[in-house]
Amino acid sequence: EIENPFEAVEIDRVFLSRAELSSPWGINMPEMPNILLFHLVLEGEAWIKFPKKTKAHKISKGQLSLIPHGQDHHFYDGSCRTMTPLFDIHRDEINSHYEILKHGGKGKESLTLCGAVKLSHPLSQLLLRGLPDIVIVKDWDESEKVWAENTFEFLFREAKKQAFASKEIIMHLSEVLVFQAIRNWFASHDDQQPFMKAMNDERLKRVITEIQKNPAKKWSTLHMAKTAGMSRSSFTDRFSKLLGVSPSEFVKGIKFDIAEKYFRVENLTIGEVSDRLGSESEAAFARAYKRIKGVSPGKIKGKTEPGF
Numbered sequence: 001e002i003e004n005p006f007e008a009v010e011i012d013r014v015f016l017s018r019a020e021l022s023s024p025w026g027i028n029m030p031e032m033p034n035i036l037l038f039h040l041v042l043e044g045e046a047w048i049k050f051p052k053k054t055k056a057h058k059i060s061k062g063q064l065s066l067i068p069h070g071q072d073h074h075f076y077d078g079s080c081r082t083m084t085p086l087f088d089i090h091r092d093e094i095n096s097h098y099e100i101l102k103h104g105g106k107g108k109e110s111l112t113l114c115g116a117v118k119l120s121h122p123l124s125q126l127l128l129r130g131l132p133d134i135v136i137v138k139d140w141d142e143s144e145k146v147w148a149e150n151t152f153e154f155l156f157r158e159a160k161k162q163a164f165a166s167k168e169i170i171m172h173l174s175e176v177l178v179f180q181a182i183r184n185w186f187a188s189h190d191d192q193q194p195f196m197k198a199m200n201d202e203r204l205k206r207v208i209t210e211i212q213k214n215p216a217k218k219w220s221t222l223h224m225a226k227t228a229g230m231s232r233s234s235f236t237d238r239f240s241k242l243l244g245v246s247p248s249e250f251v252k253g254i255k256f257d258i259a260e261k262y263f264r265v266e267n268l269t270i271g272e273v274s275d276r277l278g279s280e281s282e283a284a285f286a287r288a289y290k291r292i293k294g295v296s297p298g299k300i301k302g303k304t305e306p307g308f
Helices: 124-129 142-159 166-192 194-199 202-213 221-228 232-243 247-266 270-276 282-293
Strands: 011-022 026-029 036-043 045-049 056-060 064-067 073-076 091-095 098-104 109-119 135-137
Touching: 011 166, 036 045, 036 056, 036 142, 036 166, 045 109, 056 064, 064 166, 098 166, 109 124, 109 142, 109 166, 124 194, 135 166, 142 166, 194 202, 194 232, 202 221, 202 232, 202 247, 221 232, 221 247, 232 247, 247 270, 247 282, 270 282
Parallel strands: 011 098
Antiparallel strands: 011 109, 026 073, 036 064, 036 109, 045 056, 045 073, 064 135, 091 098
């Protein structure tokens, strides 16, 4: 039986902000590459607009919006025309992952939870690539409606107080909602997404699973094709068409995403990571890492993601 290649998907919590807002208010949210941003409206309403686009998206109470690609955007009350840069607004830092933000005038109030998260799974960027600029969950399926409404109510209560473990509860429940929103969108659009078609292809999924299980192995395109039970040319064409990258590029991406996790989470040395991933030498690994990631591995070690 083929294992599910998404079993290891996790959210690396980057930051969560409880925003207490009152009209007139407008926030210029900066671009955060490779970070998924979300806004959950617990009370009142909010609007989202991308600077280069004319359409504005209304987010009502109980609705969740995702900005999957971390683009810069305006988060505002719907009428305010003055956007204050996010980092110019005073924030009370509760800990390194949670803060309280208060902004605006003396008008209509809104309460939101704004988060910046990163999916740690090596396939995450390919997964998110299939999502549009903004995903708004307005209605939940009947089977999910009761627990979703209860979750929103629970989040609202926790956000209004600062009781024991409130911030931990808010973070974990927010993670659940983010995952559910992504799953819901793909459930209704998977027929349009090449990546999801690839995940439903038993031969390609077999290859992807094996690469993740054995990242240190020297995976040639021919070896991958044999694992899939396909000819080299047929495998290369299908893989590239559905995943948007060549087989060799995919393997490099997997290796270096795993390497990043080794650096950040396990705090391994460059040499240790190089050995684990089957590189010929530490120097060769470092050069390849910088070429693919755009930054040397030494700058990744111990570094945390920028958050709100």
